[in-house]
Amino acid sequence: MIVSLTVTAATQAATRHEEDALATDASLTLSAVLSAAEQRHPVQRLLAAQAATGNAEARYGSRWMPESVQLKAFHMSDRTFDDIGANESELAVSFPVWMPGEKRAQKAVGDAAAVTRVSREAGFRWQLSGEIRRQLWDIRLARRQWQFAQEQEQRLQEVFEQVARFTEAGELARADLLSTMQQLAVWKAETIALEAEYQDAARSYRSLTSLSVVPEHIEEVLSDKDDAGPSHPALSLASDRMAEASAVAEAVSQTNGYRPTLDVFWRGFRGDRMSTSVDAVGIGFSVPLGKSPRKGPEIARAWEAYAQAESEYLQARRDVELQLHEARHQLETLQRQLHNSEAMIKTAVEKYDLDRMAFDLGELSTNQWLRRLAEFQEIERSHQLLQVRYGAAIAAYNQAVGESL
Template sequence: MLLALLLAPLPAAAQQRASLANHLEQALAIDAAFRTLAAQRDAVAAQRALVRSAIPGSPSVGGDWRSNLRAGPGEANEANLDVAAPVWLPGQRAALGDTVRAGVEEFEARLLLRRLEVAGLLREALWNAASAGRDLRVARDRLATSRDIARDVQRRVDLGDIPFTDSLLVQNETLGAELGLAQAEAALIAARAVYRVLTGGAEPDLPAEAVIVVPPRVHPALLAANAGVAAAEAQVRLVAATPRDNPEVGVFGRNDAGRVNDLGASLGVRVRVPLASNARNIPRAASAQADLTRAVAERALRLRLLNAEIEASRVALRAAEEAARIARRRLAVANQQLDLARRAFNAGETGLFDLFRIRQLQVEAAGGQAQAEVNAGRARSRVNQAVGAVPGAEAHFVSAR
């Protein structure tokens, strides 16, 4: 259903996404949340060493030595040595392996989701910089036109065609245009600074996303939700496979020496089997089941939110593109009005106030058209964000079965 809406990416857009992908990698390299998730994934993956181990824990070595003081120091001695190790419960090793694998996959999915989130921050920052850049161009055009009109007015004032007070009006308009230009320059500097902070110094000199790209087969958020459910299910199976602590098997030896009744050495085997109890198992099972219930509910909620977000972004895109078309037509009319008004003013057929009133309409139309174009581009970017398209990360997504 969604693919019918999406357009095929253009070669130029592919190059742009590659550049944005480079900036995304720079941003992820300094993103605290992304680095934390990567460290947590590595910590879970390190548990594979336990799964590969022949025993589910560390072996232990113990011993003691006794001397019969009544017989005299060194006359009757006894030495004991004990070596023990835990053993796997039936099915525990496989269940733990499933838990580790599901945990790693969950963090991998959460890393993809964080990648998408950072991409969203970059997209918004990029469009903010693009918007500020367009506003700056509009402000420069306004100032250039104001100065052009000011030269015409000053020439006519010098010739005595119009009063000196008209030159004051032009000066006021020119100063206003200079103030608008200074404010636009400051806004652009601030927008570029935000982008540099996100990327660790990269400049937002990329062309903004202009097309809707083909989305991944599985949205990163849904991928993370599915992985969370799988991890919770694996934990439930692990709890079921470990109704008691691990049994322990040990070998001990004893050596008697000196003035004792039975001289010599002996060897024995010791087995320790903890018993299952409700006090231990009921809370663990309830906690695992609660995590599973939460994960399933979050997955259902995430799916509803994703569908709503995608539909809302599509509606917003259609509205933004229609607004951009109207804004372009309005600007064309305003430019034509301004051209006719300037000719009429130069011919003495209209006054300066009427010229500036029409000029103000043209400035508003130019600003509205620039903002409408930015809004349309931002809407396309938000569709890409809603469907889960990460710049340069299409290969990371696989189809869920």
């Protein structure tokens, strides 16, 4: 009865596990996963708004005039006082003009904004690639740990059934049966905990990508890059932001606060009722002398923004160098560990076969067999998880040198 209930529970758990697990798709590529996550990511709206801002800056820099044309009207009459028929009227069109160097500086802002937009999109794809890489390898690792626990549970289930038969035949004591049952219960608890970790990883993946499948092949080829150069998405974005901040500061410095204007006007006037009306057309201009008192703080804030962008660039360079150093160190460490583990697993497999044969022949007690089985399981588990972690380390290195999916 105990054996029957144990087998039934294991079968039901395995069925439920298969229903909840993410399916694998051999035709699904990493770039397709990136595109799916990219389309629904909240940052897309921010990127669109930033692109619109850059386009607006470029359009403004290409305008003939920095402000809208103004229409001015003026009329004067002596009717209220002397009333001799004197009057004067004026109608003028005022054309604002760029300050010397101002349009060139504004055009530089638009050009810098266009470059920053491209690098911002590339930086977003790179950051999202890193998040997808991490989640996919978290899923792979969690799933492998979960599957490994199920496999060990199944092995212990087989041992339990064998011990149960020996106990019923009187060849083993009931204490051996209870000991095996206890070990089986421990692995069942481990399986449940690892299933929860896998489901958490799968839930994060579904939330990010809206996909219910994962690529069957997520392994990457190790990049041949040795360092992170200026083309690294994070460094390129930080550098372009610094260039844009510099262009903005230069543009703010070129403006005056008061706009020069060119006026084209018509003026009509009459000295008294007996005089003839005179119509005239004229041209005038106004040029500000000095800068507005408010320009000082505005220029200071613009250069403060540049200093902030420069600081962020230097910090980004440090972060990238540190990330690359850690990724390279992790990769080299796992390479050595995996090489050593491959030698260990070969010996462990051979020893496992001999121990199993000895137990079947009655040369090992149940407790001795369970201890040796646990030793083999730990070696096998460590080796398989090392293989997964090594694949994740390659992906992390590719991410560190600036490669997107």
